[in-house]
Amino acid sequence: MRRNRILWSSIALAATLLAGGTRLSPAQAADIIDEWVNAKAPPPPALKPVTVDPKTTALLMLDFLQANCGHRPSCLAEMPVMKKLLDAARGAGATVIYSGFGNATASDVIKDVAPPANEPLIHSNADKFLNTDLDKMLKDKGIQTVITVGTAANGAILYTAGGAALRGYKVIIPVDGLSADDLYAMQFTVWELVHATPDFVSRVTLTRSDMIKF
Amino acid sequence: MKREKWVLAFGLAAAVGLGASNLHAASIIDEWASVKAPPAPELKPVTVDPKTTALLMVDFVKPSCNPERGRRCIATLPAVKKLLDEARGKGMMVVYTAYGKNTKNDIVPEVAPDGSEPFVVSFLNKYLGSDLEKILKDKGIQTVITVGTFAHGAVLTTASESAERGFKVIVPVDGISFDNLYAEQYTAWHLANAPVIASKITLTSIDMMKF
Numbered sequence: 168m169r170r171n172r173i174l175w176s177s178i179a180l181a182a183t184l185l186a187g188g189t190r191l192s193p194a195q196a197a198d199i200i201d202e203w204v205n206a207k208a209p210p211p212p213a214l215k216p217v218t219v220d221p222k223t224t225a226l227l228m229l230d231f232l233q234a235n236c237g238h239r240p241s242c243l244a245e246m247p248v249m250k251k252l253l254d255a256a257r258g259a260g261a262t263v264i265y266s267g268f269g270n271a272t273a274s275d276v277i278k279d280v281a282p283p284a285n286e287p288l289i290h291s292n293a294d295k296f297l298n299t300d301l302d303k304m305l306k307d308k309g310i311q312t313v314i315t316v317g318t319a320a321n322g323a324i325l326y327t328a329g330g331a332a333l334r335g336y337k338v339i340i341p342v343d344g345l346s347a348d349d350l351y352a353m354q355f356t357v358w359e360l361v362h363a364t365p366d367f368v369s370r371v372t373l374t375r376s377d378m379i380k381f
Numbered sequence: 382m383k384r385e386k387w388v389l390a391f392g393l394a395a396a397v398g399l400g401a402s403n404l405h406a407a408s409i410i411d412e413w414a415s416v417k418a419p420p421a422p423e424l425k426p427v428t429v430d431p432k433t434t435a436l437l438m439v440d441f442v443k444p445s446c447n448p449e450r451g452r453r454c455i456a457t458l459p460a461v462k463k464l465l466d467e468a469r470g471k472g473m474m475v476v477y478t479a480y481g482k483n484t485k486n487d488i489v490p491e492v493a494p495d496g497s498e499p500f501v502v503s504f505l506n507k508y509l510g511s512d513l514e515k516i517l518k519d520k521g522i523q524t525v526i527t528v529g530t531f532a533h534g535a536v537l538t539t540a541s542e543s544a545e546r547g548f549k550v551i552v553p554v555d556g557i558s559f560d561n562l563y564a565e566q567y568t569a570w571h572l573a574n575a576p577v578i579a580s581k582i583t584l585t586s587i588d589m590m591k592f
Contacts, residue, residue, distance in 0.1 A: 198554045198555040198586065199421075199532075199562065199566055199569050200421050200422075200554055200569065200586075202562055202565075202566075203418070203420075203421040206418060206562035206563045206565070206566035207562070207563060208413070208416060208418075208563055209561075211410050212410075214410065244407075292545055292577045293541070293545060293575075293577040293578065294541070294542065294545055297542070297545055297546070320409075321575050321576070322575060322576040322577055326538070326541060326542075326545075329506070330506065330509075333504060333505055333506055333509055334509075342408040342409055342410050343407075349419065349574075350409065350412055350415070350416045350417075351417070351418060351567070351570070352571070352575070353409040354409055354413060354416045355533075355563075355564075355567040355571070357409055357410070358564075359533055359564070359567075362564075363533075363534050364504075364505070364534060366504070367504075367505065375408065375410075
């Protein structure tokens with residue numbers, strides 16, 4: 168069927184050219200599958216240092232579970248810097264909230280960054296605001312800024328960081344705190360979160376964990 | 382000899398230690414230039430049940446779908462019009478969305494809503510701050526076809542949210558657009574491959590859809 172479409176497109180193009188057209192009109196633009204090889208990655212976005220107020224900031228530790236992170240080298244490689252960020256957040260008295268999926272409990276979190284009993288663990292699939300009290304938990308604590316780290320970049324991070332920005336929170340995304348099975352997915356997530364739309368982007372800061380001061 | 386080995390080992394350990402304390406962990410920014418796009422996903426034929434399927438017309442508004450900003454959106458209009466006519470002809474539910482201050486009158490005329498079709502206004506995630514889920518579930522909708530512009534924003538987010546909210550999702554690549562091929566490419570790949578949602582999404586093209 169696709170071959171037919173390409174054939175018909177070629178015939179249409181030939182007809183256009185024969186009719187005296189010198190270039191494709193916008194109405195003949197091809198869909199993305201036809202244009203696949205023409206897509207080029209944009210340049211990497213700049214990282215910015217950021218200082219947060221621990222009283223109004225929550226660190227969201229998204230799905231650092233054995234079941235996914237435990238099998239994802241790009242996630243396990245981040246554990247030392249995530250531990251450091253977590254210690255800094257706790258040391259400064261910032262709020263820390265964990266997420267998992269399925270029936271995950273604190274004991275399913277990767278040990279290096281596991282939660283103590285007093286830090287909440289919420290459950291949802293990819294968008295952690297969906298079917299949870301996350302928004303209420305944050306608002307009840309007067310949280311205005313969230314730092315999102317976890318895996319997968321193009322799942323929990325993309326939707327939860329995006330969902331936080333849509334709900335009016337400032338969002339801080341350290342690039343050394345997101346991981347996925349594909350670099351392509353990680354690259355897009357980083358790009359998307361600082362390019363989605365001007366309104367949204369104005370609330371998002373892309374940074375690195377050692378550029379965050381509490 | 383033994384002592385030399387120890388010195389060497391100590392020196393190496395010190396070098397590694399010092400290096401580690403000065404270096405940050407590698408991140409996607411360091412690997413940016415080496416990222417390669419995966420192969421294009423395969424499009425699949427799909428049969429639609431008009432009784433339980435809704436067509437979501439996402440943000441076909443003049444400020445996003447015009448020859449200056451939205452050239453690729455304009456290019457999707459003939460195929461989307463065909464899909465829209467087919468959906469209406471089969472009595473399918475059609476729901477329009479827009480963002481900001483856009484109204485029904487701001488939808489591009491080629492695919493404009495009729496008077497009775499629901500219209501919701503929300504930003505990126507069309508379920509957030511709208512009745513969209515209720516509008517769909519009240520009609521017994523189980524599958525949504527998502528077409529529209531701002532492929533990587535409103536379409537990606539709304540298609541993903543639909544999947545997370547229990548709907549099956551159909552996305553024809555020739556019905557989605559954005560004037561940035563990278564963003565459009567990733568969107569197509571994401572909908573076919575991303576965790577959690579991909580198993581509920583069928584990536585297709587308008588001529589591969591049967592009613």
